[in-house]
Amino acid sequence: MFAIIEAGGKQYRVEEGLEFNVDLMKANAGDTLAIDKVLLVDAKGDTKIGAPYVDGAKVECEVLGHTRGKKVIVFHKLPKKDARKTQGHRHDYTQLKVKSITA
Template sequence: MFAIIETGGKQYRVEEGLELNVDLLKAETGDNLSIDSVLLIDKDGETKIGEPFVQGAKVECEVLGHARGKKIVVFHKLAKKDSRKTQGHRQDYTKIKVKSITA
């Protein structure tokens, strides 16, 4: 059984017991989350597709912690202007573990 959920403007394929990093959520470590934005559920070959979300479906998750991603360098250069700008960015993540999927 798997589901496709939407959080932080991105879509993720999740299964029970899966740990994944999603964009930062306002939740403390150890809290339980209920994600209602389920786009698709597949259970034993029977597929339910939402319009846009599957009604009554939710994914229960546990927050394992918060972390920051690897630093990326953003470099802008204007040719023939002798203008350069270097900037860095680190994305904040929340690590969650999927506990159950209900349809």
């Protein structure tokens, strides 16, 4: 059984036991989240597609913690002028683990 959910404006394909990262959420480690924005549920060939969401479907997730992504270096250089600028960015994520999918 798998589902396609929407979290933070992005879509994720999830299965039970899967660990994945979403954009930072206001939740503490150990909390349980119920995501009800389920776009599709597939249970052994029986597929339910929402318009836009499947009614009564939800995905229960456990918050494992918060983490940060790899550092991205942004370097700007203007040719023929001695102008350079370097910036860095690390994105914040929340780690989730899927406990159950109900349709």
